Amino acid sequence: MxxxxxxxxxxxxxxxxxxxxxxxxxEPTFGTVALDFKNTINANGIELGTDSYTNASxxxxxxSELKYIISxxxxxxxxxxxxxxxxxxxxxxxxxxxxxxxxxxxxxxxxGEYTKIKFGFGVDQSKYPLNGMxxxxxxxxxxxxxxxxxxxxxxxxxxxxxTVNGGTATDFLIHVGSHGTTLDNYKEITIDLPTALKIExxxxxxxxxxxDIAKIFDGVNTHSLVTKSDIQVDPVNAPRIAExxxxxxxxxxxxx
Amino acid sequence: xxxxxxxxFILIGASCSxxxxxxxxxxxxxxxxxxxxxxxxxxxxxxxxxPTEKGFxxxxxxxxxxxxxxxxxxxxxxxxxxxxxxxxxxHIVSHGVGGALGTRNAQPLHNMxxxxxxxxxxxxxxxxxxxxxxxxxxxxxxxxxxxIITKLENQPEYVKLFSEAFEDQKINPDNILKALSQFMxxxxxxxxxxxxxxxxxxxxxxxxxxxxxxxxxxxxxxCHQGTLFTDQSYRNNGLPVDPQYNDIGRNRVTGLAEDLxxxxxxxxxxxxxxxxxxxxxxxxxxxxxxxxxxxxxxDSETLDPLFKSQNGSLGIPMSxxxxxxxxxxxxxxxxxxxLNDDRFSEF
Numbered sequence: 001m002x003x004x005x006x007x008x009x010x011x012x013x014x015x016x017x018x019x020x021x022x023x024x025x026x027e028p029t030f031g032t033v034a035l036d037f038k039n040t041i042n043a044n045g046i047e048l049g050t051d052s053y054t055n056a057s058x059x060x061x062x063x064s065e066l067k068y069i070i071s072x073x074x075x076x077x078x079x080x081x082x083x084x085x086x087x088x089x090x091x092x093x094x095x096x097x098x099x100x101x102x103x104x105x106x107x108x109x110x111x112g113e114y115t116k117i118k119f120g121f122g123v124d125q126s127k128y129p130l131n132g133m134x135x136x137x138x139x140x141x142x143x144x145x146x147x148x149x150x151x152x153x154x155x156x157x158x159x160x161x162x163t164v165n166g167g168t169a170t171d172f173l174i175h176v177g178s179h180g181t182t183l184d185n186y187k188e189i190t191i192d193l194p195t196a197l198k199i200e201x202x203x204x205x206x207x208x209x210x211x212d213i214a215k216i217f218d219g220v221n222t223h224s225l226v227t228k229s230d231i232q233v234d235p236v237n238a239p240r241i242a243e244x245x246x247x248x249x250x251x252x253x254x255x256x
Numbered sequence: 257x258x259x260x261x262x263x264x265f266i267l268i269g270a271s272c273s274x275x276x277x278x279x280x281x282x283x284x285x286x287x288x289x290x291x292x293x294x295x296x297x298x299x300x301x302x303x304x305x306x307p308t309e310k311g312f313x314x315x316x317x318x319x320x321x322x323x324x325x326x327x328x329x330x331x332x333x334x335x336x337x338x339x340x341x342x343x344x345x346x347h348i349v350s351h352g353v354g355g356a357l358g359t360r361n362a363q364p365l366h367n368m369x370x371x372x373x374x375x376x377x378x379x380x381x382x383x384x385x386x387x388x389x390x391x392x393x394x395x396x397x398x399x400x401x402x403x404i405i406t407k408l409e410n411q412p413e414y415v416k417l418f419s420e421a422f423e424d425q426k427i428n429p430d431n432i433l434k435a436l437s438q439f440m441x442x443x444x445x446x447x448x449x450x451x452x453x454x455x456x457x458x459x460x461x462x463x464x465x466x467x468x469x470x471x472x473x474x475x476x477x478x479c480h481q482g483t484l485f486t487d488q489s490y491r492n493n494g495l496p497v498d499p500q501y502n503d504i505g506r507n508r509v510t511g512l513a514e515d516l517x518x519x520x521x522x523x524x525x526x527x528x529x530x531x532x533x534x535x536x537x538x539x540x541x542x543x544x545x546x547x548x549x550x551x552x553x554x555d556s557e558t559l560d561p562l563f564k565s566q567n568g569s570l571g572i573p574m575s576x577x578x579x580x581x582x583x584x585x586x587x588x589x590x591x592x593x594x595l596n597d598d599r600f601s602e603f
Contacts, residue, residue, distance in 0.1 A: 138400070150389075234511050
């Protein structure tokens, strides 16, 4: 009987010992965060189709469609330490029309305090092959974000119509992506968080990100629709729009 | 007592099992990807997607499967026929679902591992991305990846093949494209008479071929460079613009005015069989092609400067006899071993 007890004890030890490979170091803990993207103009949420806005070139425009791709999300600590979200799960389509698409939920993030978020606008094809980059195709297909003939993604689809001095409405269409290997319009964007984001096992923090859509026309560059209202594979205007887009994101609040 | 010991053993076994031990390795041998002695290093990083027996088998099955198109009929192999170095024999432009016509001539498939960009205008910058174009183009296969995945998931043989070919076992775009690449990576054509001469394997040119080779080197090789017979650049070779298509060429990809009407310099391997010629298949024979280069060019802003001589004349001067010799040389670039290689055959 004593022998049985020993055997059972030994088994128990083996069972327990097999549970943790690290043996000694504490198990890392993980948490989640939601990034809440709010597309605004003049600090108000945009309304597709109905509301009209005026850009710096005095053109009055309404928006019918607004979609863009966010990728390669990295959370950064004050000491510079980075948590890189798995690239193959890290492509997101923000579609103004679909409420759920505007909240990106990230899971299995190393616990800790983060002060910055870095992400990509578009898809970084120059670093191809990225694992799973093509697994985003079905999402892109569904929402018309695939440039079929160029085997690439549209990073942003921004469409609507505009008028000048109360004249007749003209459609505008802005599609920005990369142009083969000659021009990469992918942008890496780093934003500071107003307060530290605490990732813990038991909480579900959120970061509110304001996306100032007016900056697409009026950011570091000013774009007038009268000059060009159809931007697709445009080596002059597309990079200027992409530069503007890189400035339109701000983190407004962190709720831990 | 004995029973208890058994239980103990089972406990020990179960406690230490991890995913790795549950994983039963499937026999999936890596295929030898061999760079021919006279070839440059491949552009494709083969170590990131090494062709395997199962991956290749899957890629081949996909290549010849009409399920990749919306009507279930048009496969990749429909426009890329092995007997003609994987081109669409006698078809001027490619044919797609429902009889739709494309605007360009299907290019041959061979030595894809050595190419930097794909299609006539370089729209695809990586071999894994190239199939997205014909699969999703309305006038070609007109299908979506979600559609293909649904169809493949309903085929037990595909479920099995994907699980054998890829570690994550998934039927997803990444694996579909990687399998197609594995098939295409293995499609190396390097056993022509020309190759056997270049590698000193005992073949010799006839007098006519040798004369043609010398002429080729002085008149054609600045663009059709090296053993791949292309410098992989984009150039305007003076074809009059066909108003039916008004194909702007490379400009469609870059939007740059300097790229208007430029197309990729194609490889000339197996050129004897890949007729009709040019991006829109407008020239039927090799003789027509050489006639274009000697007498048929039209000037334009982006015409390649190589074709403009100081006296203002356009094109490459060639006599009728020289053309015969050049064509004799071009025919030494036909690779019968490749054209008849069972590994790549549909049946």
